[in-house]
Amino acid sequence: MHTFYRLEVSLTQLEELKPTETIVNGKKIGLLKKAGNVHAFAALCPHAGAPMCDGWVDGMGRLVCPLHKYRFDPANGRNTSGEGYKLFTYPVEIRGDEVYVGLLG
Numbered sequence: 806m807h808t809f810y811r812l813e814v815s816l817t818q819l820e821e822l823k824p825t826e827t828i829v830n831g832k833k834i835g836l837l838k839k840a841g842n843v844h845a846f847a848a849l850c851p852h853a854g855a856p857m858c859d860g861w862v863d864g865m866g867r868l869v870c871p872l873h874k875y876r877f878d879p880a881n882g883r884n885t886s887g888e889g890y891k892l893f894t895y896p897v898e899i900r901g902d903e904v905y906v907g908l909l910g
């Protein structure tokens with residue numbers, strides 16, 4: 806079961822296609838606003854631990870790790886460049902202009 810936490814940043818404050826790191830209940834996570842949706846994901850790459858928010862979004866809308874250029878779908882964490890890693894993702898709820906991220910616990 807997830808417990809949802811309201812973020813300090815609102816939906817309108819998040820920049821489109823700009824990975825942003827934040828803290829949710831003491832845990833570092835990454836956020837990406839894409840086409841009006843917000844995706845939440847592990848702050849570190851599952852391959853070598855690079856900070857995902859130091860990466861960028863490619864032309865296909867995939868989150869790119871800054872270290873080895875592995876690409877991930879921000880909606881589900883699927884590795885789209887073929888290396889077999891999965892980026893952990895978190896559920897997100899939008900309530901008005903407020904963004905909530907769900908953590909297990």
